[in-house]
Amino acid sequence: AQSVTQLGSHVSVSEGALVLLRCNYSSSVPPYLFWYVQYPNQGLQLLLKYTTGATLVKGINGFEAEFKKSETSFHLTKPSAHMSDAAEYFCAVSDVTNTDKLIFGTGTRLQVFP
């Protein structure tokens, strides 16, 4: 069975500092991996995804993530945090069967201080 672990339920950074949100996955098949962001009382918005090809993927709002098979990781980074980045972030793996349903981690709440 596939699973996702997000280390750190809360991360706090200063505006302008590096953002690093950790995600490790477990999958018996080559995974499709996703990062979603959720603002209060809203649905989920896709930040970026890895399916095949280049292991460093760039997403919206300056975020990027690197797929590392040897470490079973897909950590999310952003060089310089902005106040508007404060939100809940979810890592997910796609169950690559006929359904492609998403299996989510428990989320990391990012706080950005001025």
Added chain:
Amino acid sequence: DTGVSQDPRHKITKRGQNVTFRCDPISEHNRLYWYRQTLGQGPEFLTYFQNEAQLEKSRLLSDRFSAERPKGSFSTLEIQRTEQGDSAMYLCASSSRLAGKDNEQFFGPGTRLTVL
């Protein structure tokens, strides 16, 4: 197209009542998913439709829950005899698995259910 829409956005009900939620997917998407998100947790898969066929149901979907997608367009999720443990955000997502495209799911804003 304005994306995935869900109605209502908020629902407060008393324990034992029935509730129904609606999801309108992106028009050309043939795949539709329901997820449930409780406080402090990530979304959990409930059920999946391909066109009008319900092809997978999670063990989370007890017999009090039923979902439909008539004619492969909008979908409804009904909860009968609601319990306080049903309080959660119910999220709908849609996608289209076309040749050469991966399955990116687009989420609606969710319906927040509170059972008193």
